[in-house]
Amino acid sequence: MAEAAATGAAAVTAAAQAGTIALRLEALARAPDGRWSITFLDSHGAVAEHCTAAALAARVAAVAGVLERESAPGAPVLLVFQPCVDFLVAFLACQWSGRLAVPINPPRRHRLIARLQAVAADSGAKVALTGGGVAEQVAHWRADSTVLGALRWHDLGGLDLDPARAAPLRAVDPQATCFIQYTSGSTALPKGVEVSHANLMADMARMEAAWGLSPASTMVSWLPAFHDLGLIFGLLQTLFSGCPVVQMAPNSFLQRPVLWLDAITRFRGTHTAAPSFAYDLCNRRIAPEQREGLDLSSLVMAMNAAEPIDPQVMETFTDTFGPYGFRRETFAPAYGLAESTLAVTASPVGMAPRLFTLDPGALEAGRIALAPPSTTPSAPRRSVIAGCGAPLADVPVAIVDPQTLRRLPPDGVGEVWVGGPTIARGYWRRVEESAATFGVRIAGEDDPNGYLRTGDLGAMIDGELCITGRIKDLIILSGANHYPQDIERVAQAAHPALRIGSGAAFSVADDHGGVQVVLVQELERTQRRADPDPLFSAISAAVWENLELQLARIVLVEPGAVLRTSSGKIQRSANGRAWRDGALPVIAEWRSARERGRAGAVPSASQPVPGGDAAALGSWLREWLAQRLELPVSEVAAQRGLSELGLTSIDAVELAAALGAHCGRELPQTFAFDYPTIGAIVAHLCGPPAEPAAVARKVAGPRQGGDLEELLSMIEGGARGRD
Structure with missing residues (x-):
């Protein structure tokens, strides 16, 4: 305990001395022996750009000069960048000049601008900085949106950054807001978390202490820089700790996962982070011949966070890459959220992840009971859950009954409440929501600072936080947030036979531990005897094309069957239980082809075929999809929607890459969403060029954003290590 207290005190002292991240950059730029640098890799893993601290500081000061002339101190500035070094320049220019950075990823498809508009409107930004090839899209956004058209846009790549007009470093109050982190997910009601300079520095000081970061470390990251795990841990932490960082675009990793591990090998990376699905992708997608030459022995820690932590994925990754230097104790499960800046708990370096075997019956009853080893087939059912580490120094964690607001006994499962200096200031311009979430008091206890309500359910087991679920309805899939009301709204707009405001979307665990x-x-009363197949096709296609989300099941029920509260609100959890129990009056039910689990897939063609041959290309596509989705080729018909087959967002990116390589042409990663059937793909590639809108289904209602970076963005704040 004395050692932990000393570590906590050292972390607090380091944070106080650091001041702000802009001051830290200035110090690194002046240091003659500074080791910090940023290296950005292209999609092939080659060095695209390298920048030292001194060069970065000069660019930052020059852009800060532009912000001084274009905006007032304390004003929000929208940052809309493709992955590149200029994003970091823009973010730090806001810190340098005392402006509030508002990072957001650009929509990958022109029509998916709803979230960008919502964040621009909610933040109140008047100025936007762009880079990485975004500027060419700005004219279209401005023409289509009054909100985006009113912004003053500046492309860093086209600015004349005169050193003579560079801005001096502006002194700021450490308690003031330094950036607004919008939580991912709902496009209709975005919430911006106000993170102060003091919050940021305190959290990074604690992460440095917990994970052994120093100038001798090397960070390797492919995480989206617009969201907090990639931004704070992947980029800003390296400035705080003075260590170099090697970065690549998320798409580069998704298309070729081996690039991540190859970068760790080449640059002798010591620290990295990813959600569980990324480690699983490496397990499945890096072939034995690609592993040759990898050396992961330099890794000190590999954070596993941002979505439910799958113990089997960690086990498989360790077994697969153990021969190449990866050690079990390198895994560092963690938990956090944007409202607490980033990290809340951390598994220390050098300690293997802790797994707890629980009695699921007790867990369902809201208690933690460790299960005895199973020795007979009739032994009680058990659940294995991964710990997310111990709370960081001076970060109290309480397990509270969400109804009575009272602290639960040590074996209780309840809502996770978090306190300490890393808790953010609140939600930007949302007083009521801030009061309901921040600074909440535990009933019967006298705490002047209060706690943050996380909305996550969990328990403390032997000093380790374990997350067991969520109170809120948020659906977490492959590291991305999906708000059920978005899914319901898009689905109901797909066909007039569906009752508006009368659906419930929820997540369930599959047999493999996935979601x-x-x-x-x-259905409308007059449509109860309608043919359900067109409805299923319309719903699955609409959700796929608008949200880039694949539904596993669609259940059509009688009017009035969806369960609601007395005030008329949809009870999504109750509907999920009723569906599982067979208690709903079901009219018809649909399962995706992938969810049905058909076997007998045919291997993909071994010999390339000419891209202009429609029949050959259609055959290649059917075989590729059959192999990827584990379906017989007979299931993969040209007219069936890719969403009906069960193609996920990650599959869609891989399809675009494989198809592009097969045809010898560059295809956008949104290709499968713009041409959502085999027939549409073949017609586009083998026939006269067509606009994507001409082949994509039209869906009434607002278009919602489900970008690839949203897929990768860390749930509600980046480091949520939910088990």
Whole structure:
């Protein structure tokens, strides 16, 4: 305990001395022996750009000069960048000049601008900085959106950054807001978390102490820089600790996962982070011949966070890459959220992840009971859950009954409440929501600072936080947030036979520990005997094309069957239980082809075929999809929607890459969403060029954003290590 207290005190002292991240950059730029640098890799893993601290500081000061002339101190500035070094320049220019950075990823498809508009409007930004090839899209955004058209846009790549007009470093109050982190997910009601300079420095000081970061470390990251795990841990932490960082675009990793591990090998990376699905992708997608030459022995820690932590994925990754230097104790499960800046708990370096075997019956009853080893087939069912580490120094964690607001006994499962100096200031311009989430008091206890309500359910087991679920309805799939009301709204707009405001989307666990999405939807009374197949096709296609989300099941029910509260609100958890128990009056139910688990897939063609041959290209596509989705080729018909087959967002990116390589042409990663059937793909590639809108289904209602970076963005704040 004395050692932990000393570590906590050292962390607090380091944070106080650091001041702000802009001051830290200035110090690194002046240091003659500074080791810090940023290296950005292209999609092939080659060095695209390298920048030292001194060069970075000069660019930052020059852009800060532009902000001084274009905006007032304390004003929000929208940052809309493709992955590149200029994003870091823009973010730090806001810190340098005392402006509030508002990072957000650009929509990958022109029509998916709803979230960008919502964040621009909610933040109140008047100025936007762009880079990485975004500027060419700005004219279209401005023409289509009054909100985006009113912004003053500046492309860093086209600015004349005169050193003579560079801005001096502005002194700021450490308690003031330094950036606004918008939580990912709902496009309709974005919430911006106000992170202060003091919050940021305190959290990074604690992460440095917990994970052994120093100038001798090397960070390797492919995480999206617009969101907090990639931004704070992947980029800003390296400035705080003075260590170099090697960065690549998320798409580069998704298309070729081996690039991540190859970068760790080449640059002798010591620290990295990713959600569980990324480690699983490496397990499945890096072939034995690609592993040759990898050396992961330099890694000190590999954070596993941002989505439910799958113990089997960690086990498989350790077994697969153990021969190449990866050690079990390198895994560092963690938990955090944007409202607490980033990290809340951390598994220390050098300690293997802790796994707890629980009695699921007790867990369902809201208690933690460790299960005895199973020795007979009749032994009680058990659940294995991964710990997310111990709370960081001076970060109290309480397990509270969400109804009575009282602290639960040590074996209780309840809502996770978090306190300490890393808790953010609140939600930007949302007083009521801030009061309901921040600074909440535990009933019967006298705490002047209060706690943050996380909305996550969990328990403390032997000093380790374990997350068991969520109170809120948020659906977490492959590291991305999906708000059920978005899914319901898009689905109901797909066909007039569906009752508006009468659906419930929820997630369920599959047999492999993954997450699937189910939609229960009422029909209009006059449509109860309608052919359900067109409805299923319309719903699955609409959700796929608008949200880039694949539904596993669609359940059509009688009017009035969807469960609600007395005030008329949809009870999504209750509907999920009723569906599982067979208690709903089901009219018809649909399962995706992938979810049905058909076997007998045919291997993909071994010999390339000419891209202009429609029949050959269609055959290649059917075989590729059959192999990827583990379906017989007979299931993969040209007219069937890719969403009906069960193609996920990650599959869609891989399809675009494989198809582009097969045809010898560059295809956008959104290709499968713009041409959502085999027939549409073949017609586009083998026939006269067509606009994507001409082949994509039209869906009434607002278009919602489900970008690839949203897929990768860390849930509600980046480091949520949910088990």
